[in-house]
Amino acid sequence: MARTLINLPKTAKPGEVVAIKTLLSHPMETGFRPGPDGRILARNIVTEFVCRFEGDEIFRAELFPASSANPYLTFTWVATRSGGFTFTWRGDNGFEQTETAAIAVG
């Protein structure tokens, strides 16, 4: 399991726009760089990130080798009701990781 950092407020007022910041610890090997032996290292990147709130997709990102190592994404969400978020990263070599977070709105 790769390390993740997810930052969002624990509580929000209804209608408030909250910022969600996510970071996944991942090498994001581009597939274009030579390794120590001069051979090109195989690509190993995260290709997709999805954030869902109570099962509904609220944000999705397609990532490419041009993303930095440890892909960092921030986006916003309008607080409507209390509930849970799931954050899922998918990538090369069958990489998949899901994290959760909750918010109380009211």
Place this chain on the structure above:
Amino acid sequence: MTAQRPDRRRVLAGAAGTVLAVALRPAGAAPLPRTETTESAIRRFAGTSAIRPGRVTLDLPPLVENGNTVPLSVSVESPMIPADHVRRIGVFNERNPQPNVVTVHLGPEAGRAQVATRIRLADSQRITAIAEMSDGTYWSASADAIVTLAACLEG
């Protein structure tokens, strides 16, 4: 008596070794062929629709010391309501081995069309962000970045 001058066999072996070493040199120094042109990646994103400048703000440092991690943020002027919101934002580069940087999908539940990430830049180049609105129009902004230490190509 052993010969002091290099004999023919040794010279030939040395030459063969040099040729082999040159052949095995990593191709890292040579520019990598691009997999796709920026124009074709943008057309794959926007289809045949017209792309107008405006409504998009692209924030990127003009002078980048380390191309491996460049902060990038994009915001789009939009009320972000179900009738009028940003559907997608695509970011494209000119000189990385691959033209796509990131594509995000948004909806009215985002409240604001504002995203940030960190990217790699292989060279000094122009970055373009294109937003697709819910009415099917496309808007864009570009920014130039000068890169001192390139990403992707270094070992």
